[in-house]
Amino acid sequence: MNADTTKEQPLEAKAITGVIEELERQAAENPSKLKVRREGDRTIVNGEIDVDALVMVVVGSMAGGP
Numbered sequence: 001m002n003a004d005t006t007k008e009q010p011l012e013a014k015a016i017t018g019v020i021e022e023l024e025r026q027a028a029e030n031p032s033k034l035k036v037r038r039e040g041d042r043t044i045v046n047g048e049i050d051v052d053a054l055v056m057v058v059v060g061s062m063a064g065g066p
Contacts, residue, residue, distance in 0.1 A: 015057075034048055
């Protein structure tokens with residue numbers, strides 16, 4: 001393995017990170033409708049989620065997007 005590939009996250013890790021960040025973004029945008037908190041390796045989500053935006057993040061992570 002070269003140095004560049006050791007710094008890259010596996011696809012699954014990118015998707016997980018993207019989902020959590022998107023949920024947190026949605027919660028920050030509308031805290032009266034969505035609450036997200038982390039407890040260790042768990043994420044607790046309570047409220048309305050924009051599934052379209054969430055799916056776009058997952059698809060973007062699979063396509064190599066940001």
